[in-house]
Amino acid sequence: MEMNSKMRLIYNEKGVVADLLAYASGLVEGRIAGKYLLSGEKLPDTVVIQGFTRKGILAGADVDIDREASRKEGIDLAFYPRSGRGGPRPVGSVALADLLKSASRKFDAVDVEPDDPAVLLYTSGTTGKPKGVTLTHRNFNAECALVEELDLLREDDRVVLVLPLFHVYALSSGLISGLYLGTTFTLVPQYSPAKLLESIARTNASVLIAVPSMYMHLLQLTKARKTTIPKSLRLCVSGGAPLSLATLREFEEAFHTGIAEGYGLTESASAVCANKSGERFKPGSIGPAPSSVRIKVVDEAGNELPAGEVGEIVLQGALITPGYWNNPEATAEAFHEGWFHTGDLGYADEEGFFFITDRKKDIIVRGGFNISPREIEELLSTHPRIEDAAVVGVRNSRDQEAVKAFVVPRKGETLTERDILSFCAENLAGYKVPKYVEFRENLPKSATGKVLRKELREELRDERLIFRE
């Protein structure tokens, strides 16, 4: 007990960020017997308490930090050493490097059935907790075949993969389909417009898989910096959220490329169809149904609707999930007579091209009229002083729905509620004009850039908080 009652204190009131590493490692190296043998003293258990005189970041060796900005901002930088093994190891864990060190390079893939689950991907609905979408080997095989059929990726492509692989779009249409075809991927672990542009130029990329906000950022960046625009892209794929026609055209022209806008869901192992730039391009469409997928538009009773009529988009094909993991209720709700109900509203034209109008659950009902939030959003996005906008339905005290617009003004611009309302009144039927307007600096968005309406409706509890049991 005698030994345990004493500890040494090192009080470093005016520390810098590198001290976080240096003290611990000095103490450890001093203690590990015989390391340097300089003093030969027996060293005590030690506590270090330290404050900081300057701002600082301690970062892993793989973190991408703007060093120039750190000097400008007066923020100190320190990096963990890259040495993989041998250092302190968080308890209760295994290091992947250690696990692989002794493992054999040979392994024959275990036999699986086509309908065995390969991946579970969790998606958040507007209500309830995220559901696990079961995707089978069959589903991914079908997506590989579809990407080949739509000619999105080819064997000799060099593809920049900046979208997160935990999302179905990058995982399925990108990584798995590309490896199946034998393409080469550039992995970008941390997105910034500059880093993406640099990756495209450096690798002479032929395909970019991205979301609308990235195409907008790239355009802004090349305009602001007047940099040389790489012209190597033969094709760009956009998905995750709708891309405005203006951005699409501008990007195609600036980068000498074509953009294919895809449509798909986690439940369909990513892309189902695509609207490809070129002869068969139709503005605003998601393209025709490919040979391997059946798409139709149905009414509430499940009857197929004629061309031009808006109903729910339903899907059938080898791409479609067998259902939600351990959730037969949600699965039963999504499938009717073998058709997967997407929850997206849309229509087909006479030539069999599909168009999405809205998410079914986002439709605002006011005085018996259906209001499309997307219609109002598209109008607002044409306003020269508006950067971004989202429209949701909010309920008043009498449980009636009213239209609320969230508006992000362009940098340096000011807008008033009256500006917005009169602009809407000039262009929309009276019942569609928002009742409420809120200005924001940005909109909450998902990893693929889709506006998170749930958060705007303020229904969301902060899932990131941890509470006492």
Added chain:
Amino acid sequence: MKEVRGLGTLLEEVTKKHKKKQALLFEGHEVTYRELNENANKVANGLASLGLAKGDRVALMLPNIPDFVYCFFGIQKLGAVAVPFNTMYKGREITHILNDCTAKAIITLTNFANLINEVSDEVPSLEHVILTGQRTLVFVSPDATVNVQMVVAKERFGSPEDAFRVVGEILVDTLKSFGVDAWYKHRGGVRAGGRKIGTVLVSTVENLVVINALVFLGPLTMDDFFRLIWVTPEIKDKAVEPMTSVEEETGSRPDIGAFKDALLAQLYETLGIDVETGQLKRDELFGYEKTKALATRN
């Protein structure tokens, strides 16, 4: 359509065709199809050595790094089920997913060890936490952060699990002495009202336990830091866990001296430890200087 093949087999077939072709380019490194396939094999063997088998769910919480690809296909080769999820998820989101799929293992970045540690007692199925990569980020700022480190013999606090608890509780009591309603969450999370007010990480090396704790005395404004690390505006608030500080909880910020005194008082009260102020000895200074030089070189 062609005959359906398992994703593991699919990689094997394409590797036969494209052995030496580049599959992945990553920060100046090239990975050929053959190397990718071999790394996936190693992962499959490694996971099998931990007792994982066909049908088991293995969670992946990784950004776009080659390890993601190796692990994904390693899992496929084993016939197991990959469960990749958003690297920005926190506490309850992670708990929900791991429990819903009864994941047996998770492969994630070393810097998420804390996050997983904290929820692991609520995920009974989770047997293995596998860590990789070097993407840790720690922010410090005058008046906002104070750091407490301990380097002690393994026996001092009992098991590493006990070290987490003992140090967590000392920090909780220290914070309580300033009027913060703090509480200790499993393995390293010190919280006030659901938000993070401090973290503890316990590591082991040879016969030593290294404890590293950070406590927020005042609000940490993140905007300066985000000028150095580019994050899209809409996800900025998601990139970090909701945090709070002594100042935000109580209206006043103790200075570092007051924090030191309170912490030492707790060490004495709870553990009967008496501290004596000292300096680094020669052997230690040597390691200190060397590490500092390595950490800050450009």
